[in-house]
Amino acid sequence: MALLSVLTPVLVLVLCLVVGILFLKSRAPETSPRGADQAKEPAKKDFRPWVDQDLHDDTEITTEGGDEDEWVEQDEEKDLAHVPYSPRRYPEEIMLQRSKEFYSLMNQRRSVRFISPEPVPQEIIDNIILTAGTAPSGAHTEPWTFIVVSDLETKHQIRLIVEEEEEVNYRQRMGDKWVHDLARLRTNWIKEYLDVAPYLILVFKRAYGILPNGKKKTHYYNEISVSISCGILLAALQNVGLVTVTTTPLNCGPRLRLLLKRPANEKLLMLLPVGYPAADATVPDLKRKHLEEIMVPI
């Protein structure tokens, strides 16, 4: 008993030391000298945020080499002539009328998950893709590929992949909150429209370009550029009375890229089933925000 009372202060001291060491270790990265931190970081010169971040998205299957010599320098490219530009100018009252009409057209756009199998002429789809290709892009790199699938078997293969992954997404990957947020839209992993819609448009972003000489070309802001082109594509569909639902099937990118035999620099961004709405199509009764909620005049 006497021995224990003598040892107690020693034990407390040892315990304090252990806790102190553990605490200091847990804070070590914040308190280590700046030079040590820098040694762990990639050299600033080699860091291309608009490329590297895209390459490390979850659609990546193969690892790409990071050799600087593989990339083309901007000044290797040709200079461009500049030409006059004078688009049509409208009187203000016509501008007002056109702005209202276009808003009214676009305000009728809805994501439609019930699509008719009725055929749509290919030439209309061609024009819609051409329209999407008018989008602005970082340094005019046009980093998009639109795969237009009408082949029945390929559509079915796409459906099998998407449904298999989506079931895992809904049951495991998305989490309760996400699944709960989607419940009111009545979406789930069954995607009948992938078989039924006359066209599936799979939009790939080209994370970087590959030139004829095999060198890689930086595609600045490629995801933003392709997203803008998708917005224009949606407007072009709406303009001719066709419908789609914007989908970004989580974790399906690599398998769909391989199915469609696309190169490793292409990453799936969106999957758009396209056609006429089914005769009995319904949509959730959503409301859109008012102007005051989305615009801040200063």
Ligand SMILES: Cc1cc2nc3c(=O)[nH]c(=O)nc-3n(C[C@H](O)[C@H](O)[C@H](O)COP(=O)(O)O)c2cc1C
């Ligand atoms: C980036 C993005 C991803 C989306 N992904 C899905 C999806 O995977 N499945 C789906 O049914 N709808 C998807 N939607 C559609 C939205 O649910 C829909 O746009 C939203 O509910 C508003 O409805 P509205 O398009 O009819 O205005 C997506 C929309 C966007 C913009």
